[in-house]
Amino acid sequence: MSTFGQVFRVTTYGESHCRSVGCIVDGCPPGMALAESDVQPQLSRRRPGQSNLTTPRDEKDQVEIQSGVEYGVTLGTPIGMLVRNQDHRPHDYTETDLYPRPSHADWTYIEKYGLKASSGGGRASARETIGRVAAGAIAEKYLRQVYGVEIVAFVSSVGSVRMPFIDAEDRGVQSPVMRDFYQLLDRVSRADVDADTVRCPDAASCDRMREEILAVKADNDSIGGTVTCVIRGLPTGLGEPCFDKLEAKLAHAMLSIPATKGFEIGSGFRGTEMRGHLHNDAWVIAPGDANGHSGRLSTATNHSGGIQGGISNGQHVYFRLAFKPPATISRNQETCTYDGVPGVLATRGRHDPCVVPRAVPIVEAMAALVVMDAVLIQQARQNAARLLPTIPLQPCMTGKAPTEPNGKE
Template sequence: MSTFGQYFRVTTFGESHCKAVGCIVDGCPPGLELTEGDVQPQLTRRRPGQSNLTTPRNEKDQVVIQSGTEFGVTLGTPIGLFVANQDQRPHDYSETDFYPRPSHADWTYLQKYGVKASSGGGRSSARETIGRVAAGAIAEKYLRLVYGVEIVAFVSSVGCVEMPFIAQMRNDRALEPEFFQLLDSITRERVDADMVRCPDKDVADQMRDEILKNKEACDSVGGTVTCVIRRVPSGLGEPCFDKLEAKLAHAMLSIPATKGFEIGSGFAGTAMHGSVHNDPFVNSTVDPQGKPNLRTATNFSGGIQGGISNGEHVYFRVAFKPPATISQAQTTAQYNGQGGILAARGRHDPCVVPRAVPIVESMAALVVMDAVLAQNSRSKSASLLPAVSKSNPLMYGQPPSS
């Protein structure tokens, strides 16, 4: 469906070439200072036409808050966010009246609904993600103000060009200290210093060459985006079916063009021994309430154990396929079953990963925000009960006396 989340509910609307796109956010706590200036930066990072590495479609993607705030403060009521489509060219897609584009959603949407958008990808287009990014900016501001949460994503591979840590994971089946240092220190300013959005300059130059090579050949190329979420409160996640990593996987694989998700050590961890992969607990301290506060010496788990956040960095990687629409003649079939040659027109990204970075960050914010509200609801409800005796050993994980 078009709604994501249970407590922080986001419903997106709009197609690629309709009059507008946007979202309705329901469940945002009241009293949050919020204006368009809080939302626009992420939409600007996502918008098309930023460089010769992206689609030339020229959209400013200026957001307007239409409801849910007054005098720059959220009311607790649904927040309406609206972005006009200003550079539509539906005539660029007339050939899709006869041909379903290979690996695009034209055919599957027709099979599901019996009708499909006559231009662009309709709801399967990346234009739909504007609503996600707008909503994610709201969630992110709340998380940053209340918990100090920081979410940073970056391009980690384009085609066969990849950052060194990916090869290290594949060959050594481990993660080097330099990778964790990167997760500790990476900032959006550093990511945005290059339009490829890869923080390794030498690798970014190779990625740029790879994208431009495919663009010149009227082809496309895929890649991966790595994301870290810092200062995630411990205790988030709803076992058994709404574990935090399960919700992150759901969120990331709902983004257009995604084909893979791994968290923590991911697939490389399957080749490691438990004696290496286990994350020992260390540095026990006591919080103001007198409860133990443990950290882990390593973080192969990706900050989540048993589906619940443990207080360490949450990190994961998302795989994006090559964009399906390419300006290259392809032998395929028409809707009527007759063969033919499709030469698609339109304006398309030769590689989606540079613009996917803020989308990944935004979906991560929506997942954490929903999990925070769920946990706060539980904690508040529990706090209304009579206090359990502090002598109860189960309160502190101590073995019961015989």
């Protein structure tokens, strides 16, 4: 399907070399100020041609809001957004009429639909994500204004080059990540991430990652990597029991991004090596704030990644996403035709040697769409509950020990 979400619903459209790509956003609350300038920054971070680390395809990806907004305010009706394809070269893909590209979707699309887009990757192309990023920018504005939510993603590894404190491999299994990493999650900003075209907030790692990307580019090859994302300021109570747990929705969203191959949240796979008494997040009372508000329950550690029982607990939600090397590379590859005749595919076109620097705003957008949908679902539940007659609170909600029917504790 090309639609994501239950209440905040996003439908994307378009192929890599058609006239335009974009989306329809349904379920956006009315009365929010919205203009193209709210959406464009994230599209500009995603667009091709940003640096020598990305595809040289030169698309400005200028968004046009077509509907759902009047006098700069959302109407509550579907918001249509369009981005025109300008620098498209379908003639660069004539070879794919004969050869299915190794590890690309040419063959599987034919098996599913009986035909495929004649150029580029069609719907399997990363240009499909333009609609996601545009919709995510709207969701993010609402979440920021109403709840103060911050979503920041960054490149945490390229190939075998990774940030030095991304995990605790050399520190035993007392903790799945190092303290420096938790401190980074507290403070990292998009300005920190965008300080370098690699989009890694650690300067030393950036230099090594850049060398890795440029080396594979010079060899007409490609390389994969990982993106880490943190969601700060998330309200408690988001996510549904069982099948629509918040981490399940995040995994669904993230693994729908092209070229993704793995998802882990919180302690992830590293947490499987820990003992339970070390992995458990003990409850503590957080300090009160500067306005005199008393502290509330928090956790001493955050191995859970901000989610317990599928529901947000108020801590930072953080996860890591794996991207494979881009399938389309500019070197000859021994393969076979659709008819099974061995041959050599010589790929032309313009391709990313590594997708992770441009994937950062896509990850942020999909995180925003998941959270926005969960927020609206929870708001509906809370508003419906407010209409009911008041009932006595459960003991766990009053902070007092339960009493027996005769009034004795």
